[in-house]
Amino acid sequence: NAGVTQTPKFQVLKTGQSMTLQCAQDMNHNSMYWYRQDPGMGLRLIYYSASEGTTDKGEVPNGYNVSRLNKREFSLRLESAAPSQTSVYFCASSEGGVGYTFGSGTRLTVV
Amino acid sequence: EDQVTQSPEALRLQEGESSSLNCSYTVSGLRGLFWYRQDPGKGPEFLFTLYSAGEEKEKERLKATLTKKESFLHITAPKPEDSATYLCAVSNNAGNMLTFGGGTRLMVKP
Numbered sequence: 001n002a003g004v005t006q007t008p009k010f011q012v013l014k015t016g017q018s019m020t021l022q023c024a025q026d027m028n029h030n031s032m033y034w035y036r037q038d039p040g041m042g043l044r045l046i047y048y049s050a051s052e053g054t055t056d057k058g059e060v061p062n063g064y065n066v067s068r069l070n071k072r073e074f075s076l077r078l079e080s081a082a083p084s085q086t087s088v089y090f091c092a093s094s095e096g097g098v099g100y101t102f103g104s105g106t107r108l109t110v111v
Numbered sequence: 112e113d114q115v116t117q118s119p120e121a122l123r124l125q126e127g128e129s130s131s132l133n134c135s136y137t138v139s140g141l142r143g144l145f146w147y148r149q150d151p152g153k154g155p156e157f158l159f160t161l162y163s164a165g166e167e168k169e170k171e172r173l174k175a176t177l178t179k180k181e182s183f184l185h186i187t188a189p190k191p192e193d194s195a196t197y198l199c200a201v202s203n204n205a206g207n208m209l210t211f212g213g214g215t216r217l218m219v220k221p
Contacts, residue, residue, distance in 0.1 A: 004154075031207075033208060033209075035211075040213065041213070042198075042211045042212060042213040042214060043155075043198070043200075043209075043211040044211075045208050045209075045210075048207060048208050050207055056207070058208060090154055090155070092209075097142055097143065097202050097207070098142075098143055098160055098202075099157070099160075100145065100157065100209060101157065102147075102154035102155045102156075103154050104153055104154045105152075105153070105154050
């Protein structure tokens with residue numbers, strides 16, 4: 001009953017470094033999402049994948065890339081981290097546009 | 112563009128003092144309105160989905176209602192363990208994503 005699992009839980013990067021945030025779900029959902037949460041800004045969509053093999057930009061895609069590796073896994077990559085990308089990142093999955101389930105988040109600090 | 116506004120931003124209640132949280136929305140064809148609870152350091156936890164005006168759902172001390180322009184989360188006789196941030200979100204008929212409001216931080220004091 002893991003639901004949505006995100007790794008790592010915490011990460012500190014130096015400006016210009018790259019990293020990949022991993023997300024996996026075990027609910028057989030078709031759709032997966034990456035959100036970022038900043039104080040006073042709420043949750044904002046970065047990228048989503050409506051089904052295996054497809055990805056689309058959300059509200060704030062600049063500086064990020066994604067890969068839908070298979071039905072279970074959806075990764076988020078920062079190629080050259082910037083301080084503005086300091087945030088809490090949440091992965092979510094859903095089926096049919098309902099029943100969105102979120103992971104516990106990755107807290108990223110870019111110094 | 113879908114928009115969600117929540118008020119108030121923060122709410123302090125005494126234990127047992129009932130109140131309501133507001134979520135106003137504009138959406139290009141509502142597919143669903145969602146309420147989530149978020150505890151510090153954790154991901155959003157699903158509470159309710161409402162699909163059409165007039166619909167109501169209840170869970171313990173929480174009751175969510177929906178009109179064509181807004182949703183209310185009523186909290187009856189709250190307890191300190193109800194302290195959390197409550198998030199409202201909408202999904203439109205394209206059904207590709209959730210658009211969130213900024214949240215209401217609820218603090219219930221014993």
